[in-house]
Amino acid sequence: MADRILKKENLGKLVASVNGKGGRFIAPVLDARQVVFKDVARAEDIVSDYILARNSYKEYVFPQTEVVADFTVEKHGVDLKSREVEARETVVLGARPCEATSLSSLRAIFTWDYIDEFYTKREDTLVVITVACTKADEACFCTTVGLSPETKTGSDVYLLETESGDYIVETMTEKGKAFVERHKAAFTEGGAKAKALVMPEKIGTIDLNKVGARLKDKSHYDDQVWARLTRKCIGCGACTFVCPTCHCFDITDEGTAFAGERRKNWDACQYDTFTLHASGHNPRHYQYQRWRNRFMCKFNFYPEKFASKGCVGCGRCIRVCPVRLDITEVMEEFSR
Amino acid sequence: MEERLRKKAKELLESGEVKVVIGYGWNRQKTRTSPVFITDAAEVDRLVWNPLCVNNLSIYLTRKFKDIQALGRPAIVAKGCDIRNIVVLITEAQFKREDVYILGMACEGTVYRQELWKGELKPEIMPTKCHNCDVRNPHLADFVVGEKSSFTPPEAPAGMVFDKIKAIDAMGQAGKWAFWINEFSRCIKCYACRQVCSLCYCERCITEKNMPQWIETSAHPRGNLSWNLTRAMHLVGRCTFCGECERACPVNIPLNLVNQKMIQVVKDAFDFRSGYDEKTHPPMIVFSPDDKDDFIK
Numbered sequence: 281m282a283d284r285i286l287k288k289e290n291l292g293k294l295v296a297s298v299n300g301k302g303g304r305f306i307a308p309v310l311d312a313r314q315v316v317f318k319d320v321a322r323a324e325d326i327v328s329d330y331i332l333a334r335n336s337y338k339e340y341v342f343p344q345t346e347v348v349a350d351f352t353v354e355k356h357g358v359d360l361k362s363r364e365v366e367a368r369e370t371v372v373l374g375a376r377p378c379e380a381t382s383l384s385s386l387r388a389i390f391t392w393d394y395i396d397e398f399y400t401k402r403e404d405t406l407v408v409i410t411v412a413c414t415k416a417d418e419a420c421f422c423t424t425v426g427l428s429p430e431t432k433t434g435s436d437v438y439l440l441e442t443e444s445g446d447y448i449v450e451t452m453t454e455k456g457k458a459f460v461e462r463h464k465a466a467f468t469e470g471g472a473k474a475k476a477l478v479m480p481e482k483i484g485t486i487d488l489n490k491v492g493a494r495l496k497d498k499s500h501y502d503d504q505v506w507a508r509l510t511r512k513c514i515g516c517g518a519c520t521f522v523c524p525t526c527h528c529f530d531i532t533d534e535g536t537a538f539a540g541e542r543r544k545n546w547d548a549c550q551y552d553t554f555t556l557h558a559s560g561h562n563p564r565h566y567q568y569q570r571w572r573n574r575f576m577c578k579f580n581f582y583p584e585k586f587a588s589k590g591c592v593g594c595g596r597c598i599r600v601c602p603v604r605l606d607i608t609e610v611m612e613e614f615s616r
Numbered sequence: 617m618e619e620r621l622r623k624k625a626k627e628l629l630e631s632g633e634v635k636v637v638i639g640y641g642w643n644r645q646k647t648r649t650s651p652v653f654i655t656d657a658a659e660v661d662r663l664v665w666n667p668l669c670v671n672n673l674s675i676y677l678t679r680k681f682k683d684i685q686a687l688g689r690p691a692i693v694a695k696g697c698d699i700r701n702i703v704v705l706i707t708e709a710q711f712k713r714e715d716v717y718i719l720g721m722a723c724e725g726t727v728y729r730q731e732l733w734k735g736e737l738k739p740e741i742m743p744t745k746c747h748n749c750d751v752r753n754p755h756l757a758d759f760v761v762g763e764k765s766s767f768t769p770p771e772a773p774a775g776m777v778f779d780k781i782k783a784i785d786a787m788g789q790a791g792k793w794a795f796w797i798n799e800f801s802r803c804i805k806c807y808a809c810r811q812v813c814s815l816c817y818c819e820r821c822i823t824e825k826n827m828p829q830w831i832e833t834s835a836h837p838r839g840n841l842s843w844n845l846t847r848a849m850h851l852v853g854r855c856t857f858c859g860e861c862e863r864a865c866p867v868n869i870p871l872n873l874v875n876q877k878m879i880q881v882v883k884d885a886f887d888f889r890s891g892y893d894e895k896t897h898p899p900m901i902v903f904s905p906d907d908k909d910d911f912i913k
Contacts, residue, residue: 312868334866335804344804345834360779395812418645511683512651514675515810518866545834548806553824566683602812602864603671604643604650612644 282469284449286439292323294373294466296302301462304431306340308333313416318320326373328445332594334377336524337372339384341402342546344521349542351533360542367401371459373409373521378422378592380410382524386492388586389527398544407459410435411447412477419595420480421608425488427593429477440474448474453581480492482607487615488579494614495580501572508572509610512603517548519605520574520598525590528554559585575610617673618763621693622660624719624759628691629657634717635688638676648730653810655687663693664738667727667737671883672858674701677716683854687723689913691717691758695726696751698855700891701814703756707823708835708854710817720754722762729768744775744872745859756894777872784873796841802867803840805833809861809871810847824848853882853900856891 299321307326308315317329317337353360370600383403390399413420420526422428432438436456439447449467451457460467494500509547520526530547534540547554550571555564564570582590591607598606625637627629641662643654649668653676654660676684684690694702699720727733728743731879739747752765784792807823823831823843831846832839843896855875862871882888884897 312799314868345836345839417645507683508653511681512655514681514808514811516811516864517806518808518864521804521806522866530833532826532829532833534829534834543834546805551807562848567684569682577712600866602808602860606643606650609644 284451284472285442285468285472286447286449286466287468288445290466291326292374294463295320295326297463297466298369298371301369303371304340305371305373306337307373317374328411329415330374331378331417331420332379332596333374334374334522334596334600336382336522336594336596337375337408338382338527340370340372341383341406342390342399342527342529343544346398347541348531348544350540351535351542352380352539353537353612354383365398367405369405369407370402371407371409373411375408375410375433375435376413376594377410377429377431377438378420378427378594379524380399380408381427381431381589383408383434383591385525385582385586385588385590385592386527388588393587407436407438407455408438409456410433411439411441413479414441414475414482416478417595417599419598419606420593421483421595422480422593423480424486424608424611425589425591425593426591428479428559438493440477442472442474443563444472445471469572480525483612485615486608486611489609490616491579491614494581495576496584498616500605505613506568506572508567508570509613510605511566511589513550513567513571513605514603515552515567515570516602517546517550517552520548520550520602522596524592524594524596525578526574546594549577564603571605575607579611579614618663618665621665621721621761622663623666623717624761625654625660625663625691626657628717629654629660631733633689634682634691637691637693637719638673638684639663639664639693639719640671640673653684653687665693665721666833668724668733669693669695669721670689670728670730670863671727672812672814672860673696674702674705675812676699677702677705678710678814679819680817684851689717690714691719691723694724694728694754694757695721697723697745698753698758699754699854703860703891703894704815704856704898705817706856706894708901713894718754718757720757720758720760722760722765723749724756724765724767725749725752728859743859743884744777744876745857747775748773755892777876780870780873781877784877796844797837799869800840800844801837802869803835803844804867805835805839805843806866808864808866809869812860812864813851814860815851815856816847822850844869844871844874848878851875852858852878853888854890854900855879855884857883 293526295305306318309318309325314334324388350361390396432452437454438450438452446575528547529544532543556562578590628634637654652662718863720793725742732741746789748769750769752767754760766852777871831842887901
């Protein structure tokens with residue numbers, strides 16, 4: 281059977297087709313010496329030699345900042361008008377198999393006790409086109425959390441790079457099939473040889489079951505191990521902002537005393553104000569306690585509440601950390 | 617040098633002169649260094665010293681890190697550039713000179729782009745600050761580790777940062793504005809620049825004061841501009857050009873350009889360079905009756 285192929289020279293056709301039908305095409309491009317997911321108008325801008333984009337594509341379903349309502353203060357009280365999300369076909373090309381699994385994690389939280397339409401409407405129209413990895417670096421640890429470049433869950437369309445720079449196309453979901461159908465002029469049929477995938481080595485000293493069990497047993501909570509391993513954390517939000525599963529946000533009002541907008545902005549559990557009470561008390565007084573929370577969220581709260589993963593092993597948090605705090609070193613400690 | 621450092625650290629911990637040694641250790645793969653806090657003399661072998669020791673560990677001396685202060689008197693492994701920050705912290709009364717034991721490291725430069733490190737310190741992988749460094753021999757230390765460096769910095773500061781500042785200065789007002797709006801547009805408000813900076817020691821940053829909200833926390837062009845400008849202004853006359861903020865920035869905003877420009881302005885206006893003398897107060901916090909401007913009198 282002939283494979284469906286997306287030829288390198290047809291990428292332009294695909295970009296034009298998506299943008300021409302009112303959609304949005306997101307792909308990795310070079311920006312300020314980094315590979316970043318951005319809106320793409322020309323296929324020539326798309327880069328293919330990268331490990332992971334610097335940012336997670338979550339910002340296209342969960343923007344870093346967005347207006348959720350407008351308000352005016354009138355004599356009779358406050359007028360609050362909710363904003364509607366105008367979702368349109370949004371195509372992300374070049375996601376990696378690890379991060380493709382993160383959408384189900386985000387969906388789990390945004391539909392858990394309340395359906396957050398600002399998220400769901402966008403995700404409903406998002407098409408994730410994954411390109412399997414032919415490169416990895418020392419921060420990659422997908423195989424340690426039970427994923428691999430061969431993981432297809434979460435991808436609507438799964439691509440394998442070929443030696444000539446084309447892609448072998450496999451549609452994974454109805455959404456993916458519909459996408460290929462809608463833009464079929466960009467696809468051809470043929471046969472090609474896929475490049476070998478690169479698997480990061482599984483970290484043998486980590487056992488996720490043991491990590492989970494240890495975290496469930498609440499005796500770890502005041503264990504000095506947290507301070508010992510993570511007191512170097514400086515409390516920036518870089519790890520959470522590049523993380524494909526971190527999802528916390530803050531609501532803030534901007535404008536004048538008489539009119540303005542209500543915004544939903546990314547927030548991070550690593551900030552000391554995150555849990556600061558109005559009384560002045562902070563239950564997470566020290567930075568290592570805030571770090572503990574992020575770890576707990578990923579390896580205890582998430583597995584307990586949802587079927588999806590809290591951590592997909594993309595390694596972005598390790599690469600971006602100014603003090604090189606490596607989450608896998610903590611996983612290792614909790615596997616003992 | 618590493619052995620000398622470990623030996624001294626061991627002595628200090630065993631004698632009880634310090635309770636914790638703040639230094640550098642390896643990550644698991646031994647490809648990057650990461651801060652370590654040694655409280656047990658038996659663990660001094662975790663300390664390492666090499667050109668990958670980029671972090672400015674002086675942040676851990678600030679009041680943001682109460683759990684580290686609770687450990688007791690610290691010794692800190694510090695390069696000359698890091699010591700400049702310690703000096704500023706002392707002049708700003710954050711702690712007294714005797715509150716910290718400085719293990720000054722004679723330094724031949726650090727590696728800015730760590731992915732290019734192949735075991736040899738070449739000029740092209742070193743940051744601008746190292747090319748112009750006049751504190752390779754620690755200027756304030758309780759104990760100096762390493763051979764005296766014979767490096768002399770160039771007469772006129774040179775390097776990428778200085779070249780870019782000249783280029784931006786020539787851009788004109790509209791050009792400069794466009795340049796910075798574009799650079800700041802990438803800001804994701806993660807505040808890594810603030811958190812990694814030992815001179816950003818406020819316990820409640822102005823961005824966190826929300827009654828009223830002085831600085832918009834949204835990562836939109838307005839919020840990004842106000843945050844980055846505010847932080848720059850708060851570092852005038854204080855910043856030592858250690859480069860940590862730019863190194864920490866996950867979106868590559870060239871913060872070194874902002875900070876070095878400020879340093880040049882302060883040098884021209886006050887003939888002052890921060891971080892050299894722990895007994896001289898920075899120009900922004902002193903008043904002199906001989907001030908040439910009279911609006912303040």
